[in-house]
Amino acid sequence: MESKNLTINESRILRELIKNSRQNISEISRNLNLSRNTVALIIKKLENSVIESYTVNIKQNTESNYIIAIVKSLDGIKKELLTEYFELTNGKYMVISSDSNFLNNLNYDEIHIARHRERGSENFNIDLYCDFCGGKIVSVPKTYEINRKKYYFCCDTCKSTFIKRQNALEKY
CATH class of the missing domain: 1.10.10.10 (Winged helix-like DNA-binding domain superfamily/Winged helix DNA-binding domain)
Structure with missing residues (x-):
């Protein structure tokens, strides 16, 4: 993105x-x-x-392995066996499956087995802003959670000032 x-x-x-x-x-x-x-x-x-x-x-079984293969074509690969696939810039495909039947009759250039899969939002370039001062957060944000609500801060000063004000409000 x-x-x-x-x-x-x-x-x-x-x-x-x-x-x-x-x-x-x-x-x-x-x-x-x-x-x-x-x-x-x-x-x-x-x-x-x-x-x-x-x-x-979809929640994945953490015990399962993922098969990652580089193939020249998607022809002959059953779509229901694919977890996902990517078309590479060299014209080949990287295909991912958690089904061991996926390997049957698969003509691949490379194959790898992965033990863990984690999907995150690291591919998004979203600006974060401090929930206290409103400034743009340019480094790793400081976080604070209260009442199942997470707040993001640009620095320890904003975080501690926010917490002090929250504590003062709770006293009233």
Whole structure:
């Protein structure tokens, strides 16, 4: 994904959707302290410019291995055996399967076995903004979770000041 210049609220809403795309507008609105209309408008804008699709990640058996093969063609490979595949720039394909039957009659250039698969959002270039000062976070964010809500900070000072204010509010 190419880098896009997102506003602070666009970035915050996109982070919420990456965490859980099943949240409805009211939940996102409540989590970010934004109006429902604002959230709805921003989501519509993001769907037109940034969000390609909403997807389901199926829980995988952590004991299973993945077979990764480099093949010249997808011809003859049963689609139901594929976990996913990538078309490489050299015209070949990298195919991934967790089904050992996948190897039957497979003509491959290379084959590898992987023990662990983790999907993350590292391929997204999303600007993060400090939930205290609003500044852009340029290094690893400091985080704080309260009431099942995660906050992101640009530095330890913003994080500690935020926590002090939260503690002061709780006393009243």
